[in-house]
Amino acid sequence: MKVLTQAQLKAWLDDLAHNLTLVAPVNVQGKLEYGKVSGSGDVAWDYQRTDMSPKTWLFPATESVLTVRQAQDGTQILEPPEPPPTVLFGVRPCDARGNLAIDALFLNKAPSDSQYARHREATTLIGVACPQMWASCFCTVVGGAPNSTEGLDILLTELQEDKQTLFAAQVLTEKGQKLAANMPGTEREVALPSPKLTAGLPTLRPSAEWQARFNEVYWQRVGDRCLACRACTFVCPACRCFDVRDEVASRQPGVQVFERLRAWDACTSEPYRRIAGGHNPRPTPQSRLRNRFYCKFMYYPQDFGSLGCVGCGRCIDACPVNIDILEVIASVEKMAG
């Protein structure tokens, strides 16, 4: 295992930023999200868990799926550009597991989503382990851990050694190997601190028991206050629903260029299921909110073998009316008896 000082880590990041796209947690007017940085100086180092997840760099909020150019000389369908090689630094273990959840549907279930696959291939994930679980974190409830290495190429763990901050780097994948080729630091074994875990969290019932609870009046009550906005799904590292629409890119005499854009969408919003003519099989906020929880704890595990929730707690913090997914898990546990 390689051990780096903070200075060495920063120097290495500066070096990476020269020839790769380096993305790291940044503070945008008080909100923490993952943004392109020109060096270690722009990184918001003292972050717990960002407000927006790194999903924005693998499954961007808006992306061109293809471009259509129509002119007298015929119609061409053009592929979107290849994403540049990117290093995602400062990824928390829960977010990395979020990518694995999206992989389960976008990559592991045919046909694989080409644009997401290209982003995944072009991106190397450097994780930073969490020293503890914070207020709205519950990764241990959904099979994660503050120091889990799943879905990461390199995991850095911060540790103190006679009042000096060091980072122990575990290189986990072949991609990580390639990136860590010229990583500074000394090669030695060091004991990794174990993160402080939050006790007394509810246990997640298996998906079969969720099926039995589908028609409980509980789902009506928890959804009463839902505003049917899209905040919880947009901050979620595992949500991956999208809308597709053609947008006019440019219209010149004789040449028209359209982009087939794909953008995030949310099952909690009303137009998501509204069909031409106005009929909506899920008309109420309650029925839509229930679908969101069932997708995460029943449909996704059943269809794609991976939970749809990684316990990051972003939806708990982002929800304007405090709809708390951990409270939902506890309620289903109580209902299951």
Added chain:
Amino acid sequence: MSSVEQQIRDAARQYLENGVYCVTGYERGPRGKVRPAFIYQASDVDRLVWGPECDLNLVNYVHQFKQPLRRGEPPPKVAVVVRPCDARAINLLVHEQQIKRENVKAIGVACTGATPGDPERQACQVCHERVPVTYDTLVQAEGEAGAPPAQDNYTDIVDMENWTPRQRLDYWLKEFDRCIRCYACRQACPGCYCFECVAEQVDPHWTSIALELPEKYFFHVMRAFHLAGRCVACDACEAACPMDIPLSQLNRKLAKEVEALFGYHTGEDPEKAPPLTTFNPAERLPL
């Protein structure tokens, strides 16, 4: 006199025992966070709480009870806990024929204004009302009435008006850049109840589905204008925004201009129409 919370609970129990289908108030969640609560039985009224963090506009939920519960029945009667700024939304919706006043029982909570130590809220600093403009039951705290009503002279808006247009554009583009187009502001606003919002309309397709700067600028400026003279300055949009974008500044700029041009305060009188929904033939405005 009992505490504000107890008065709210008593009023709620009273309404629930006299044919009111649901009381919308606030409860405290297990994490200590305050959130909207829907009380259907009198036995549940003790869930209702009150405090300065109750910053959403509960009148927004009245839209869910506009339709009858069962075919052939009249729409249900509901009660809603309102502060002075929320109560103005009742008058707005009554004027716009969205609700019938007798179907909505308002439990009006007299406001003691922005007390120090509260989460400083733009709306409270400049709020000129202490007693809700309309209520069916009035709830008041004992002791002195708190800070006197402030006179809103829009100092922060005037300050921004002195910037150059480019500075203002850069300011708003920087703020809107953070927006994730989740529509929490629109969904929390009692004045926003269109069946299909222009921002999501497919036919005609006014703006693209992209979560990008041009679309977000379009959405916020357009929504602010569609609330011109209709916004009741409850700041629920700012309270709901997960990215803390100062949306109330857009609404307060329009409120300032509406007051200057038409001397109109939204929600004070259900009979008086919001200025952009009516006209005056003799009027000649500076274009």
Added chain:
Amino acid sequence: MSHSHPNPMKPNLATITGIRNLATGIKLLQVKLDDPQVSRDFDYQPGQFAELSAFGVGESPFGITSTRGHGEEIELAINRVGTVTEAVHRLDVGDKVGVRGPLGNGFPMDQFKGKNVVVLGGGIGGAPLRPVIQTILDNRADYGKLSIFWAARSPDLLVFTEEYDYWRAQPNTELYLTVDVRTPDWPHKEGLITTLIEGVNPSPENAITITCGPPIMIKFAMLSLKKLGFKPDQNWVTLEAKMKCGIGKCGRCNLGPVFVCTDGPVFRFDRVEGFMESFV
């Protein structure tokens, strides 16, 4: 620019070779895939659908209404209800469109061999059933009695009217027509498809039923079939939930854990009854 991953959302360029009015507001589009290799590989079953792109407006799923082996063209029935269908109705012969597919599972025609087949088509819902009928008529001996119940809100909304005589003339094949609201010159029955089928009372003996139409029609047709003694595992339906990508990625066509676009759109009704969410 070569790309490492094939783009599953990339449509194949196709040219409109024919347009004909099927019914009020419904056009039959004949489309030929430009690339002959792709056209040859476009092997589809009755009940499968294709995503049709009206460039600049969007893409929508349509049940393929032509039968494999009846000419190179793919036929799609387009009912003008939304923005994409509106744009398609404005296209002319020779215009370019995008076709992606075939998608979905389609009807298991082999399982129906040796059985009497009862077909219930409601309005534009008849489109994905036409290839089922054509396949049965192409291999008439493999199938038992064919009873076709064809309905629409009004006579001008009935689809494939020009094929009715051809269907009636086939051996052991009956065609029953009904409309919700008749016009003076309408010679056949008036009323819902449910009253029509309960009147004819086809025998459930060694039979299967195939239904497609508005969700509300499917729901009540299933109740009528139950009354006539058909067990749920004898009924096959094709559900037209809101689909967007057609390849199970965008997430919006789920009925509980079931994705209509990839697990369906064709389902045996006993399975649909077990769905956690109603398809209506």
Added chain:
Amino acid sequence: MESRNEFEPKIVAFLCNWCSYAGADLAGTSRMQYPQNVRIIRVPCSGRVDPLFVVKAFQDGADGVMVLGCHPGDCHYQQGNYFAQRRYALMHRLLEFTGIESDRLFVEWVSASEGKKFAQVVTNFTEKVRALGPAAIKSARRAQPVREVACGETLQEVSA
């Protein structure tokens, strides 16, 4: 591309069908000259012009927007221009507040017989916008300019 190196503003004008559009027709039939920077959109009434048309026009590349309607009292629908008057008195100030100079929005009453006034109004407004320069809101492009990057070289010259 600009013929002279001078900036040629793009002007979008919403003309009410009964008065100002007829005024524009009159200007045309009387061979009056006015700058061809103006793109005319015919609307039934100035009251039909929703502020989102104005915002969308600026975003899609307009440097100036005009809304021309009937003189108060002449409106074919009686009240259309009264509503428009209130709406646009406010719209000026909201656009100003969010970074689009209010001089870029011009509202005026032009009757069907005022062909000369129409040509005059368009000329003056075009010169005023030319002086203001391109509208800065156009700089609010997509974070990742999808159009230019979408397919490399083939698109470059198309969208120039």
